[in-house]
Amino acid sequence: MRVTDTYKYGSWSLVLFTLTAPWVLPLLVDSFWVDIYSEILIWSLLAASVNLLLGYVGLLSFGQALFFGFGMYGVAIGVVKFDLGFWSAFIFGISLATAMAAIAGSLAVRLTWHYFAIITVVFSLIFYFTALSWKPITGGDDGLPFTIPPIISFGEYKLTMTNANFQYFFIVTIVGACYWLMYRVINSPLGRAFVTVRENDARAALIGLNVYLIRLTAFIFAGFIAGVAGALFALFGRYASASYMFYHVSGEAVVWAIIGGVGTLFGPIVGTGLMIVLREELSSVWDHYLLLVGVAVILTVIFAPRGIGGAFKVLAEKIARQQFSRKESGP
Amino acid sequence: MDLVFALALNGIVWGLIIALIALGLSIIFGLLDIINIAHGDFFMVGTVLAWTVLQTTGNYWLAFLLVPIIGFGLGLLINHAVIQPIKNAAALSIVATFGLSIILQESVRATYGAAPNRLVAPIQETLLLFGIQYEVYRIFAAAIAIFAICLFFGFLHKTKLGTWMRAVRFDPEIATAMGIPAHRIYMVTFGIGFAMAALGGVVAAPITTVDFQGGIDILPFCFMAVIIGGLGNLEGTVAAAVLLAFVEGIITSFTDPTIARIGSLIFMSAVLIVRPHGIFVGATR
Numbered sequence: 001m002r003v004t005d006t007y008k009y010g011s012w013s014l015v016l017f018t019l020t021a022p023w024v025l026p027l028l029v030d031s032f033w034v035d036i037y038s039e040i041l042i043w044s045l046l047a048a049s050v051n052l053l054l055g056y057v058g059l060l061s062f063g064q065a066l067f068f069g070f071g072m073y074g075v076a077i078g079v080v081k082f083d084l085g086f087w088s089a090f091i092f093g094i095s096l097a098t099a100m101a102a103i104a105g106s107l108a109v110r111l112t113w114h115y116f117a118i119i120t121v122v123f124s125l126i127f128y129f130t131a132l133s134w135k136p137i138t139g140g141d142d143g144l145p146f147t148i149p150p151i152i153s154f155g156e157y158k159l160t161m162t163n164a165n166f167q168y169f170f171i172v173t174i175v176g177a178c179y180w181l182m183y184r185v186i187n188s189p190l191g192r193a194f195v196t197v198r199e200n201d202a203r204a205a206l207i208g209l210n211v212y213l214i215r216l217t218a219f220i221f222a223g224f225i226a227g228v229a230g231a232l233f234a235l236f237g238r239y240a241s242a243s244y245m246f247y248h249v250s251g252e253a254v255v256w257a258i259i260g261g262v263g264t265l266f267g268p269i270v271g272t273g274l275m276i277v278l279r280e281e282l283s284s285v286w287d288h289y290l291l292l293v294g295v296a297v298i299l300t301v302i303f304a305p306r307g308i309g310g311a312f313k314v315l316a317e318k319i320a321r322q323q324f325s326r327k328e329s330g331p
Numbered sequence: 332m333d334l335v336f337a338l339a340l341n342g343i344v345w346g347l348i349i350a351l352i353a354l355g356l357s358i359i360f361g362l363l364d365i366i367n368i369a370h371g372d373f374f375m376v377g378t379v380l381a382w383t384v385l386q387t388t389g390n391y392w393l394a395f396l397l398v399p400i401i402g403f404g405l406g407l408l409i410n411h412a413v414i415q416p417i418k419n420a421a422a423l424s425i426v427a428t429f430g431l432s433i434i435l436q437e438s439v440r441a442t443y444g445a446a447p448n449r450l451v452a453p454i455q456e457t458l459l460l461f462g463i464q465y466e467v468y469r470i471f472a473a474a475i476a477i478f479a480i481c482l483f484f485g486f487l488h489k490t491k492l493g494t495w496m497r498a499v500r501f502d503p504e505i506a507t508a509m510g511i512p513a514h515r516i517y518m519v520t521f522g523i524g525f526a527m528a529a530l531g532g533v534v535a536a537p538i539t540t541v542d543f544q545g546g547i548d549i550l551p552f553c554f555m556a557v558i559i560g561g562l563g564n565l566e567g568t569v570a571a572a573v574l575l576a577f578v579e580g581i582i583t584s585f586t587d588p589t590i591a592r593i594g595s596l597i598f599m600s601a602v603l604i605v606r607p608h609g610i611f612v613g614a615t616r
Contacts, residue, residue, distance in 0.1 A: 060425060107604055114366050117425055118558060119603050125551055126596045133589040251368070251429045258426055290437040297430030301423045302416040 011266070018176075022168050036280055038168055040273045041175045042236060045229035046249075047256035047268035048182060049222040054254070055263035056186060057218040058198035059112065062250050063120030066104065066127055067223040069245030070097040071230025076144040076240035077137065086149045093231035094224065101223020102216075109215040112201075121247050131242035143241030161235055171232055178228055183265055185221065194218055255293070259300050261309020270308050333463045335584040340460075342580020343573060344469045347476035348535050350572035352549065353556040354483060354565060355527035361563035362500045362520045365414060365424040369432040370553060371546030373525050376435060377402060377532020378541045379443050382450060391453040394533045395475070402529030406522035414521055432546075439543040447542035472534045479530055480569060483523075487565075496520060500563070551592075552576075555599045561609020570611065 017024070018041075025033045046068050053059045074093025078084040084092060104123045111119055131138040138144060150158035151170075161167040185191050193214050196204045201211050234240050243249075252275075260271020275293065282289035304311050356370045367373075377398055384394040409431065417427045452468040459465075487493040498506040499516045507513045539545065555575055560567030575595055582591035602610055 062425065107600070110604060111607065114360075114425075114562075115603060115607055117366065118554065119600055121551075121554075122596050122600050122603070126593055126600070129589050129593045129596070133587055133593075254426055255429065258423070288437050288441040290433050291441070294430040294432075294434035294437065297433070298413055298427050301427040301430070302413075305423055 014266070014269075018172055022165050034164070034168060036276065038171045038236060039233075040269070040276050041171055042229050042232045043253070043256070043276065044269040044272040045175060045178055045232070046226050046253040047260065047272045048179070049226040049229070050250075050253045050257040051260075051262050051264075051268045052182065052222040052225065053218060054257060055267075056191065056194040056198060057215055059109070059215065059219070060117045060254070061120045061219075061222070062117045062247060062254060063104075063122075063124035064222065064226045064253050065245050065247065065249035066120075066124035067097040067101050067226035068230035068233070068249065069124075069127065069131065069240075069242070070100045071227035071232075072234040072240040072244060073131070073138060073144070073230075074227075075231045075234040076146050079146045079149060080144060081137070084149075086151045089149070090231050090235070093234065094227045097227020097230060098220060098224045101220045101227070105216050105219035105223065109212060109219050121250070124245055124247055124250060128242060128245040128247075131245055138240075138242060140242060143239045143243075145239040148235060148238060167236070171236065174228065174232055178225055179265065182225070186265065190214075190217065255297050257307075258305070259296065259307050261307030261311070261313075263306070264309035264313065267307055267309030274308070335581060336461060337463050337465065338580040338584040339577060340465065340580075341469070342577040342583075344473045344476075345535075345538075345580070346573035346576025347473045347480070348531050348538075349549070349552055349556055349576055350569040351476045351479055351534070352528045352531035353553040353560075353568050353572050354480065355524035355531075356553050357557045357560070357563060357565055357568045358496075358520055359524040360557065361565075362496065363414065363418070363517055365428065367524070368425055368428040368550070369435060369546075370428075370524075370528055371548075371550030372432050372435040373402070373406075373528035373546070374532045374535070374549050375543065375546035376405070376439065377529030378536040378539070378545055379439050379532075379543070380529065381533040381536045382443075382448060382541045385450065391450075391537075394536075395530070398533045399526040399530045403522040403526040405529075406525030407518055409525070410518050410521035415517070418517075436543050436546070443543065445543060447540040447545075449540055450537045452537035468537055472538065475534050476531070479527070483527065484565070492516075492519065551596070555595055558599055559602050559610055561611055562607075564609050564611060567609050567611035571609070 018037075021037050022034050025031065025037060046064055049064050049067070050061060053061045053064075071093040074096035075089045078089035078092040082092075104120075108116060108119050108123065132140050134140070148161045150160045152159045159166060161170065186194070193204070193209055196207075196209060197211055197214050204214075205211050230244070233244075256271040256275050257268050258271070259275060260269065261267030278293070279289065282292065300307060306313070352370070352374050355373070356367055359365055359367050359370070380398045380401055381391070381394040384397055385391050413427055413431055414424075417424055452466065454466075454468040454471055456467045457464040458467050458470070487496060495506070495511045495516055496519070498509070498511055499513050503513050506516075552575070553572075556572035557568050559575065560569070560571035579588070579591040579595060582594065
């Protein structure tokens, strides 16, 4: 089997599984795994936003939860305070997150590495504390629950997220659209520019690229993706809470991205899926399963800093090289 | 007015303790180039160890001696197991120390338990100070913190090991070429960093609560002190810690403490963007 084939079969089986999951998962394990799978898809977007920055422009953000939180609160506040409909609340949340990313990014991308990581944490902490203390708007510690407005209503008949299958496919569609968008951006000239900046920002500047603008674009795009994740999670959980803006949430997303493999499009899904399944399976058996998570993180950083996706890539390339040389030496 | 005074005094005491902890964070950054997300948990481990010493021996004073030594040992261990292997991937040090932070919190939760405990201060007396009854223990805590900070600076400037540490920080390659065992210096630095955070834990344990999540609040504060003072600028770190805690103390006396915290964070971001090497840069050189 050629490498491109493995990729192709891998992604097609992922797509097939995703499309049939609401029927297959209840047969195989339990119907609550459909919800877990939706959750994995949503959280993988947050990990993907970390991956966009770390894997493609070389900036480690420890504050992506900020934009997740803005997407989340945008939806909840839109529904509760402004009485918005489904789509307008959804778009409101995403725009809020994207706008915040533009503001935070214009300041943050002036810095790199350690300083960038710290300032992204600081920004997310500022709004975390604000959300905690601004109780009339955000609900503080208790969060802000809401009832979901219908998506489309034909007189009596309404399509809402309360229909499990509809909710699942709504999430799949949005998440799928986000990955398609990321795929298009990464393979566009802009994506090439991202990678150039990651590899060497001084040379990128010398060949005429505007490094600041490229980093800012990536930051806003990543903020947008995190915002979509937050807005989806608000609709999925029917509430928004300040605790999702804490730096531990950002840290978890970084962990998922790194374990899955930064710099690969589907790495974040693999990492997020693995870690959430581990959590669901282990947390009921062993109360202190987090110890394992910590150990896994450290081992990944030490032995496989490119994660599962990176290890797979290396392995695939090795096989390809062997096949290639066998062909060369063949009759 | 009395309240403002008490809170300002509390702020200075707390700032000195934070300075002690943040110094550890600062030397680890300055020498090893590692952003230590687990540093707050080093402090938390210190409070838990202090509680354990009090439970087993019944003598709190012993903790002041024992806990930093245990902390130093734990620091050496962690340095060997986690920090040295990732030295070549400094970029991912934040992620590795995040994992370390999870491990420390979870192991404390598994052994010590999830319920927070309050410690009775070893000194119960209060003192009439400018018209308010002030706890003597807090003054004692500040004194210990000052003593430890002075001891650290004395060590850094007056001993051979301290000079070596400064040399390795200045230029690791030339230091190694001059025959300084840089590898061992890294080890000792990390040990001292942990020991200082742990001592901070012992000093602070009777003032705050002993809890496996106790480090989470401390960490941002330490980072603020280190950043505002200037990454790697040790004197700046101490000054910034005391200044921040003092100002937060005063602001807290007339508004919500969270607002004081938000204010400091905004100040910190401004410092990062405008003067990324700290507000005291130029004052020391």
